Amino acid sequence: MYQYSLSWFINLYVLSIETANKSNILKKRLDYLRETFTYNLYQNVCRSLFEKDKILYSFILCTTILLANNEISRDEMNFFLTGGLVLKSSSVANPEPNWLADKAWEEIKRSANLPTFASLMDDFMEPASVSKWKSFYDSINPEETKLPKPWEQHLSNFQHLIIMRMIRPDKVIPKVMIFVQKSMDSRFVTPPAFDISRSYADSNCLLPLIFILSPGSDPMSALSKFADLSNYSSRFFSISLGQGQGPIAQNLIRESQKDGSWVCLQNCHLAISWMSELEKICENLDYSNTVKNFRLWLTSYPSDKFPITVLQNGIKMTNEPPTGLGQNLMRSYISEPVKDPEFYTGCPGKEKSFTRLLYGLCFFHAVIQERRNYGAQGWNIQYGFNESDFQISAKQLQNFINEYDDVPFKAILYLTGECNYGGRVTDERDRRCLNTILDDFYNPNVIKNPKYTFAINEPKYSLPKKYDYVDYIKQIEMIPTHPPPELLGLNMNAGITRDLEISKMFFDSLNKMEGGMSIGDLTRQDEILLSKKNDIYDRLPEDFNIEEALELFPASYSESMNTVLIQELQRFNILLQEIRTSMIMLEQAVKGMIVMTPDLEILAAHIISGKIPPSWRKASAYPSLKPLASFVNDFLERLAFFREWLTVGKPTIFWISGFSFAHAFLTGAMQNYARKYKISIDLIDFDFKVLPTYKADTPPENGVYVRGMFLSGARWDINNMYLVEAKPKILNEPMPIIWFIPTKRSDIQVKERYACPLYITSERFGTLKTTGHSTNYVLTILLDTNISSSHWIKRGVALLCQLDD
Known part of the structure; x- marks a missing residue:
C-alpha cells in the first residue's frame, strides 16, 4: 500500500x-x-x-x-x-x-x-x-x-x-x-499526529482520501466527527462494501459528484471484484463533472488487489490503535459498551462483582494485546484480537452476573477464553496460554480480596476500593504506558527478545528496500561472489555412499534407527547436490560461460546479502532462520554427525538438532521399544528424565539420550534439577542431556511437571505436513518445576532445536 x-x-x-x-x-x-x-x-x-x-x-x-x-x-x-x-x-x-x-x-x-x-x-x-x-x-x-x-x-x-x-x-x-x-x-x-483536517486540506475533489486499516483501528468515528465539525453531517454518506454493494456505491458517488456531498466506502478489501470499477470511477473524476466540495473517502486493509493508480494518486492515512497497557485499558473504558452509564450500572445490587470483573476483563484484553509485541514468546501466531471480542465478553459477563446468584466462573471462563477470544486461536499452546492468563483476571479472589492485584506488590495494578466509573479511570491513569514484561507474565529478558526482533525486522526491511546488496562496480561484486562460492564449495564433503551405508546398516526389524539413518543420508545428499550444482552454475554465469538466469540472479543476491538462497531452502528438509555463514557451518556439523555415525556406529547420545526430520528419529526410538517388548506402539509415549550432565559414555537400556536443545524463557538449575528464572541477558541456555524413555501412556505421571513444547526454530509457528507433523513443533517434554506450571506457560517457556545465529 x-x-x-x-x-x-x-x-x-x-x-x-x-x-x-x-x-x-x-x-x-x-x-x-x-x-x-x-x-x-x-x-x-x-x-x-x-x-x-x-x-x-x-x-x-x-x-x-x-x-x-x-x-x-x-x-x-x-x-x-x-x-x-x-x-x-x-x-x-x-x-x-x-x-x-x-x-x-x-x-x-x-x-x-x-x-x-x-x-x-x-x-x-x-x-x-x-x-x-x-x-x-x-x-x-x-x-x-x-x-x-x-x-x-x-x-x-x-x-x-x-x-x-x-x-x-x-x-x-x-x-x-x-x-x-x-x-x-x-x-x-517525530511523526505527525493523526490529523484528518490536515489531510483534507491537502486534498481536492479529484483525489480520494484513503485510510489504511490495521487490526483494532476504526477511523469512522473520527471521520464522522470531522464531518460534523465541517457542517457536512447531513451530506456525509457511508456504505460498507461487500457482495452486491458495488452498484449502490457507484450511484451514491455519481449523485454526490453533482451536489458536492462526501462519500465513504468502507472495507474496500472485501470488494475485490469491484475494485476495477472503482479505478474507472476515480480516473473519470474531472472538474467538468465534479463539484469542488465533493470528497471520496476509502478504507481498506493492505491488499495487493487495491487499484494501483488510486493508491499512487490518493492521499493515504493510517490510524493505528493505541500502544501500551495503560492506553489500551483507557480505550476500553472510554469506548462502548463500558462508557455507557446504563451498561456500567446495569447490575443493581451486584456492583462490586460486576465492576471488578469488568476491570479484570479490560486488563486481560490489554495484556493479550500487548503480548503481541513480544514475538513468539508472547504468541506463536499474531492473532487479531479486537474490540468485538471484548464487547461481547463484557455483555455476557453482565448477563451472567444478573441471571445467577453466584458468579458462574466456569461459564464465563469458557465463553470468554474458548469462544470469544479463543475462537481466533488456532495453536494449541497459544490456547493454553490464553486460558492460563484469563484465570488471573476471572477468579473469586478478584471480587473477595480487597487487596487483589494483577502484579505482586504493585498497588498501581490493583483494583480501586470504590466501584464508581471515575475511580477506575483514576486507577488506569496511574498505570505506566510501557510496564515491565513481568506484568504480562513474561520474563525480564522478553524485552531484549522483543527489541532484537524489532531490530531484525528493521534490517530485513532495509535489505528489501535496498533491493539486495550493492557492492559498487560489477568487477568487485563478481570477485566477492567467486570468493564466497569457493569458501562454500571447498568445504563441502563428498556425497554419502548410500549403498555402502545400506551394507553397514541394513534395514532391521529390531533396529529402526538404521532406516532413519539411511533416510537422513538421502535427504542430505539432495541438499549437498543442490548446493554444489548451484555453486558451479553461479561461477560459470559470473565468468560468462552460461547465461545469468533469473534464478541465478536470486542466488547471487542472497549470497551477497548473507542469506540462505530459496533453492537451498526448497532442497533442504529442515527449516532454519540462520544467516548464510551460520547455516553452512551448521550444515557441515550435521554432515559430520552422520559421517561419525557411519564410521563409529550408533551414537551414545543423539543430536536431535542434527536430524532433518526429527519426528522419524522419535518414531524409530519408540518402534525399537515396542518391538523389543512386543507392545503396540499406539499405547506408547515418551516419559522424560533430565540428567545432571552434558556427556554420557554408555547408552540407556531403553529409550535414547538426546542433546542439542536450548531453553528459551527460563533456565535449568542443574544442581536442584528443576526450572528456574533465566539470568539477565541470557536469552537461551543449553539444556543438559534428556533421557527419552518409551513408556506405556497409562504409566506416565505428569504430576506438577511443566509440559514444555520443543520447536525446531525460534519462530515456533509451523505448517502441517502431509505426514501429519508440523514443520516446526516436534513434541512436548515434561520438565520438573518447584512452582506452578502456569508460571512457565505465561512465560512462554519452550525448548528449541537450534538458535537463529
Missing part, C-alpha cells in the same frame, strides 16, 4: 516551492527549498505509514541524503546492513565468550575489512580495553553511553551505529533515532 505516483511527487515539489521561505540570495533560497521539500516529503509519506515503518523511513531518507553527499561510505552502509560479507572467519577465538556473543565476535572480526575498524579486534584482545567494552555492553542505555576511548571521538555518528549493531543489536532502533536527530533534525523522528 506504500505507493506514490510521479504526479503526486511533482505536486508536493511545486507546493514546497510556493511555501518555502524567500530570499534574493541564491544559496539561501536553495537551502530553504531543500529544507522545506525534505520536511514536506517526510510528513506526507509518514502519515501514510504504519508505526513500525516510520523510523525505517526516517533512516532511509537520512542515509540517502548522506550517501549522495559522500558523508557516509557505501562499504560502511553495506556492513551495517549485513554485518560483513566474508564467510570464512579467522581462527582467533572469542576472548570473552561469557558475555560477548559469537555472532558479535564474528562481526567484529569482519569489521577489520573497513579501514576505520581495522584495530577494533585487537582492542578486544587487550584486557584493559575489553573491560571497558563490557561496561558498555552492560549499560542499561548503551545508545546514550560513550564508547571506550579513543573510539568515542574517533568514530562518526554512523560508525557509532555500526558498533551498536555488533555489540548491542537490541538497541539499534534507539540509536538510529539519535543518529537521524543528529544528522538532520528532531522533527524527522
Whole structure:
C-alpha cells in the first residue's frame, strides 16, 4: 500500500516551492527549498505509514541524503546492513565468550575489512580495553553511553551505529533515532499526529482520501466527527462494501459528484471484484463533472488487489490503535459498551462483582494485546484480537452476573477464553496460554480480596476500593504506558527478545528496500561472489555412499534407527547436490560461460546479502532462520554427525538438532521399544528424565539420550534439577542431556511437571505436513518445576532445536 505516483511527487515539489521561505540570495533560497521539500516529503509519506515503518523511513531518507553527499561510505552502509560479507572467519577465538556473543565476535572480526575498524579486534584482545567494552555492553542505555576511548571521538555518528549493531543489536532502533536527530533534525523522528483536517486540506475533489486499516483501528468515528465539525453531517454518506454493494456505491458517488456531498466506502478489501470499477470511477473524476466540495473517502486493509493508480494518486492515512497497557485499558473504558452509564450500572445490587470483573476483563484484553509485541514468546501466531471480542465478553459477563446468584466462573471462563477470544486461536499452546492468563483476571479472589492485584506488590495494578466509573479511570491513569514484561507474565529478558526482533525486522526491511546488496562496480561484486562460492564449495564433503551405508546398516526389524539413518543420508545428499550444482552454475554465469538466469540472479543476491538462497531452502528438509555463514557451518556439523555415525556406529547420545526430520528419529526410538517388548506402539509415549550432565559414555537400556536443545524463557538449575528464572541477558541456555524413555501412556505421571513444547526454530509457528507433523513443533517434554506450571506457560517457556545465529 506504500505507493506514490510521479504526479503526486511533482505536486508536493511545486507546493514546497510556493511555501518555502524567500530570499534574493541564491544559496539561501536553495537551502530553504531543500529544507522545506525534505520536511514536506517526510510528513506526507509518514502519515501514510504504519508505526513500525516510520523510523525505517526516517533512516532511509537520512542515509540517502548522506550517501549522495559522500558523508557516509557505501562499504560502511553495506556492513551495517549485513554485518560483513566474508564467510570464512579467522581462527582467533572469542576472548570473552561469557558475555560477548559469537555472532558479535564474528562481526567484529569482519569489521577489520573497513579501514576505520581495522584495530577494533585487537582492542578486544587487550584486557584493559575489553573491560571497558563490557561496561558498555552492560549499560542499561548503551545508545546514550560513550564508547571506550579513543573510539568515542574517533568514530562518526554512523560508525557509532555500526558498533551498536555488533555489540548491542537490541538497541539499534534507539540509536538510529539519535543518529537521524543528529544528522538532520528532531522533527524527522517525530511523526505527525493523526490529523484528518490536515489531510483534507491537502486534498481536492479529484483525489480520494484513503485510510489504511490495521487490526483494532476504526477511523469512522473520527471521520464522522470531522464531518460534523465541517457542517457536512447531513451530506456525509457511508456504505460498507461487500457482495452486491458495488452498484449502490457507484450511484451514491455519481449523485454526490453533482451536489458536492462526501462519500465513504468502507472495507474496500472485501470488494475485490469491484475494485476495477472503482479505478474507472476515480480516473473519470474531472472538474467538468465534479463539484469542488465533493470528497471520496476509502478504507481498506493492505491488499495487493487495491487499484494501483488510486493508491499512487490518493492521499493515504493510517490510524493505528493505541500502544501500551495503560492506553489500551483507557480505550476500553472510554469506548462502548463500558462508557455507557446504563451498561456500567446495569447490575443493581451486584456492583462490586460486576465492576471488578469488568476491570479484570479490560486488563486481560490489554495484556493479550500487548503480548503481541513480544514475538513468539508472547504468541506463536499474531492473532487479531479486537474490540468485538471484548464487547461481547463484557455483555455476557453482565448477563451472567444478573441471571445467577453466584458468579458462574466456569461459564464465563469458557465463553470468554474458548469462544470469544479463543475462537481466533488456532495453536494449541497459544490456547493454553490464553486460558492460563484469563484465570488471573476471572477468579473469586478478584471480587473477595480487597487487596487483589494483577502484579505482586504493585498497588498501581490493583483494583480501586470504590466501584464508581471515575475511580477506575483514576486507577488506569496511574498505570505506566510501557510496564515491565513481568506484568504480562513474561520474563525480564522478553524485552531484549522483543527489541532484537524489532531490530531484525528493521534490517530485513532495509535489505528489501535496498533491493539486495550493492557492492559498487560489477568487477568487485563478481570477485566477492567467486570468493564466497569457493569458501562454500571447498568445504563441502563428498556425497554419502548410500549403498555402502545400506551394507553397514541394513534395514532391521529390531533396529529402526538404521532406516532413519539411511533416510537422513538421502535427504542430505539432495541438499549437498543442490548446493554444489548451484555453486558451479553461479561461477560459470559470473565468468560468462552460461547465461545469468533469473534464478541465478536470486542466488547471487542472497549470497551477497548473507542469506540462505530459496533453492537451498526448497532442497533442504529442515527449516532454519540462520544467516548464510551460520547455516553452512551448521550444515557441515550435521554432515559430520552422520559421517561419525557411519564410521563409529550408533551414537551414545543423539543430536536431535542434527536430524532433518526429527519426528522419524522419535518414531524409530519408540518402534525399537515396542518391538523389543512386543507392545503396540499406539499405547506408547515418551516419559522424560533430565540428567545432571552434558556427556554420557554408555547408552540407556531403553529409550535414547538426546542433546542439542536450548531453553528459551527460563533456565535449568542443574544442581536442584528443576526450572528456574533465566539470568539477565541470557536469552537461551543449553539444556543438559534428556533421557527419552518409551513408556506405556497409562504409566506416565505428569504430576506438577511443566509440559514444555520443543520447536525446531525460534519462530515456533509451523505448517502441517502431509505426514501429519508440523514443520516446526516436534513434541512436548515434561520438565520438573518447584512452582506452578502456569508460571512457565505465561512465560512462554519452550525448548528449541537450534538458535537463529
